[in-house]
Amino acid sequence: MPELPDVEGFRRVLDSCVRGRSIERVEVADPGVLREVTPWRLERALVGRCFAEPRRHGKWLIAATDGPVVLLHFGMTGSLVCCSPADPLGRHDRVAFVAGERQLRYRDQRKLQGIRLVADQDGVRRALSELGPDALDVGPAEFDELIDGRRARIKAVLMDQSVLAGLGNLLADEILWRARVAPDRQAAGLAAEERRRIHRAMRRVLRDSVRVGHIPAGSTWLTGRRDSPDPACPRCGTRLRRGRITGRTTLWCPHCQGEGQALSGAAGVPAVEQDPSDDPGRE
DNA sequence: CTCGTTGTTTCGAG
DNA sequence: ACTCGAAACAACGA
Numbered sequence A: 001m002p003e004l005p006d007v008e009g010f011r012r013v014l015d016s017c018v019r020g021r022s023i024e025r026v027e028v029a030d031p032g033v034l035r036e037v038t039p040w041r042l043e044r045a046l047v048g049r050c051f052a053e054p055r056r057h058g059k060w061l062i063a064a065t066d067g068p069v070v071l072l073h074f075g076m077t078g079s080l081v082c083c084s085p086a087d088p089l090g091r092h093d094r095v096a097f098v099a100g101e102r103q104l105r106y107r108d109q110r111k112l113q114g115i116r117l118v119a120d121q122d123g124v125r126r127a128l129s130e131l132g133p134d135a136l137d138v139g140p141a142e143f144d145e146l147i148d149g150r151r152a153r154i155k156a157v158l159m160d161q162s163v164l165a166g167l168g169n170l171l172a173d174e175i176l177w178r179a180r181v182a183p184d185r186q187a188a189g190l191a192a193e194e195r196r197r198i199h200r201a202m203r204r205v206l207r208d209s210v211r212v213g214h215i216p217a218g219s220t221w222l223t224g225r226r227d228s229p230d231p232a233c234p235r236c237g238t239r240l241r242r243g244r245i246t247g248r249t250t251l252w253c254p255h256c257q258g259e260g261q262a263l264s265g266a267a268g269v270p271a272v273e274q275d276p277s278d279d280p281g282r283e
Numbered sequence B: 001c002t003c004g005t006t007g008t009t010t011c012g013a014g
Numbered sequence C: 001a002c003t004c005g006a007a008a009c010a011a012c013g014a
Helices: A004-018 A039-046 A121-128 A140-147 A155-157 A170-179 A192-212
Strands: A026-027 A055-057 A060-064 A069-073 A079-083 A094-098 A103-108 A114-120 A241-244 A248-252
Touching: A004 A055, A004 A060, A004 A103, A004 A192, A026 A039, A039 A114, A069 A121, A079 A114, A114 A121, A140 A155, A140 A192, A155 A170, A155 A192, A170 A192, A170 A248
Parallel strands: none
Antiparallel strands: A026 A094, A055 A060, A060 A069, A069 A114, A079 A103, A094 A103, A241 A248
């Protein structure tokens, strides 16, 4: 689940749960989720400290305190939950930050070392230095620059965290579907008009999903179709195509987005360019 | 037992 | 040097 909108949701959970509260204890049920920090050192560094306003960059949650900073990543299955001491420890509750009657629990089915500890803002900067700008902060001009000259397929570029931070597999499919661009088009081969459509779709998809804290599975979203065995395009009803890009399952509509360059030939801009007959999709 | 999964990191080819 | 993509990582469910 966790892509940018989900992490933004976790940020709000942290904010309302423990911001301004003093950390009494850090309970590490499973040290497997800690990266380069021992349970003992984590506890030592945080006890007595106060959670400040949390920030987010891409899929990273930046949990600052009046001392060190905790960095949280949620991999594919992680989440953050606000609990009371009475709530029984779930099977996948790996770490609990205890602050009085509230406790913030890091929950993850897997153990992909999503929790880091850094001393200060400079440590945050160093730890996240490989990331591109947060996808929500990228305007149209910057988007163009980021895409410019990339030989990879557009979906791979959108998911590349060093280019743009925050988009994952589901969002990338959703955005390209809305922009009516096939996911296997080479980024460098996109027309200015297509890049603009992708950027606008990105803004729209992010805005709508950040609002609810996850990617909506509504009837006008591609994402909800993912699990059905024979999914149809929410816009035109055409049977969706399923493929694999950069090792991830990719869904697209051959009618709205074109077959993709592999099938449309070297000269071809797919028949997406003229948009008279297609209705512009509704929310 | 096999395959698949929303994520990142690492390695090797072009 | 740079860019890309596949594999590895790991735990679980179908």
